[in-house]
Amino acid sequence: MSTPATPSPPPASGGEVVAIFGGRSEIGLAVARRLAPGRTIVLASRPGADTSALGAPLADAGAAAVEFVDFDADDLDSHAAVVADIESRIGEITVAVLAFGILGDQALAERDASAAARILHTDFVAQAALLTVLAERMKPRRRGTLVAFSSVAGQRVRRANYVYGSAKAGLDGFASGMADALHGTGVTLVIPRPGFVVGRMTEGMDPAPFSSTPDQVADAVVARVQARRAGVVWIPWQLRVMFAVARLVPQPVWRRMPR
């Protein structure tokens, strides 16, 4: 049985609260800058991570306040307490962006079971756990928006990055089902499916066709959040067509696809 959410006080700043889980994420911060005007931004980052430079750009973008919270996604047992702490001290979360994730070392994960499990744990299990905690708090209030980052890597998993890709496939399935379960509850779950994003996570890799930037991803995500429309957002939209065709590619060809 689920526990009803504890009623939380209004935000100290009097505005909405946007929480970025994985508070140093390039994409998460680009989303935060766009949602900043008049809102409190909470950056929930790994304990000990350097967040000293992250507040000023959000204040410049018009944030009512910027708050910093320790959050280790891999520590599943801490999720409920972190969310409860944000809501009791800072205010009810209106938009929660799950921006944490790791690409991991595919070659290592092919040989080392614990390395494979770490990627699946962060990119699938921890995401599913936090989405569940957040949805259970938002449902009784009948409002709130969740953002869970899928990827085209999970649409048809490639040999070259099957560990990360399978985690994203799992997350995409979980989030798609949850978005349907939330239909009619007043809570919206947005599922961005970006292609290759040129940024820190992909540093040193050759960009794939239809690459985008963190700013382009954030534009598409924020437009969808503001429209309060649940479901998948392909970024860019052309990838929807490309992956409809990709499903038809014979396996002997698909197996040679680059990362």
Ligand SMILES: NC(=O)c1ccc[n+]([C@@H]2O[C@H](COP(=O)([O-])OP(=O)(O)OC[C@H]3O[C@@H](n4cnc5c(N)ncnc54)[C@H](OP(=O)(O)O)[C@@H]3O)[C@@H](O)[C@H]2O)c1
């Ligand atoms: N970049 C792409 O090509 C791409 C494409 C499709 C989907 N996505 C997805 O989009 C999301 C955002 O990616 P991004 O490009 O913004 O990547 P990013 O800049 O590398 O950010 C990922 C963030 O996740 C944080 N993180 C990792 N493990 C964590 C943990 N256990 N607890 C708390 N935080 C943790 C990292 O923290 P530290 O800063 O402390 O390392 C980092 O700030 C991810 O889910 C990613 O898989 C990215």
